[in-house]
Amino acid sequence: MDRLEAMRLYTRIVELGSFTAAADDLNLPRATVTHAIKRLEARLGAQLLQRTTRRVSTTRDGETYYGHCVRLLADMDEVETDFREAAVHPKGRLRIDLSAALARLLVIPALPAFCSRFPQIELDIGTGDRFVDLVREGVDCAVRVGEPGDIGMVGRRVATLQQVTVASADYLRRRGRPDSLAALHDGHLAVNWSSPTTRRAEPLEFMVGRRRRQVSLPGRITVSGADAYLGCCIAGLGIAQFSRYRIERELARGTMVELLPTTPPPSLPMTVLYPPQRQMPARLRVFIDWLVELTADQR
Known part of the structure; x- marks a missing residue:
């Protein structure tokens, strides 16, 4: 006893x-x-x-x-x-970290519904694309798009986000609209995305059936920030690829145009990362489940 x-x-x-x-x-x-x-x-x-x-x-x-x-x-x-x-009835403070675009365009607009459903949960939201030490910084979870890598955290995939290839309407008026992957090499430019880790420009990627194909295009601009990447594409500096949620407004307005929809870029995983723990707090569990519901139409 x-x-x-x-x-x-x-x-x-x-x-x-x-x-x-x-x-x-x-x-x-x-x-x-x-x-x-x-x-x-x-x-x-x-x-x-x-x-x-x-x-x-x-x-x-x-x-x-x-x-x-x-x-x-x-x-x-x-x-x-x-x-x-x-x-x-989960309650308490939940600290989460999101990319700025994910927070602004997808998560925050839907938060009133979450707060209504779980009125005793307080959210502390950090935004950025930097590495976050969840344990040292006291963050309950981080939501990341793309392969998260092995960083000693538990990862739960909550969605697979569609990507699209796009260019601005102004760019297409000047250079024409490509109708195939081969046509991309007929005078087209890319806004090159530079990996923050390797500092190398990443090629555009396309799914041809079940095969992934990479296409490298010349470009006058190389960026490593998400906002700069979008800004350069809107400015007509080249072709780029984004998660669909990121540019839905621009597509609806006609300032951006989807290209080559039959060979779209590969989808990106959206993952919630959190420290290993024997018992997940209820407030974290319901937030992750809510994210799964929220992103259901993005798959």
């Missing part, structure tokens, strides 16, 4: 005034009750109970210990109740 169980047993003996009544109440053998109290008194180095033929009463030390037990057990019951309620 652990200390907490021994404390509960002791308080029932005091409240019922009987070893036998406490044993019956807790469905324990009488010998187990007697042995547990002897061990408790030995561990504390104090006699807690006075036994007579008719009733059990507390000693002065026993009365003091009973008061401590009642307070501690009440606190423990309150904590457990809070956690049980939190599993049904």
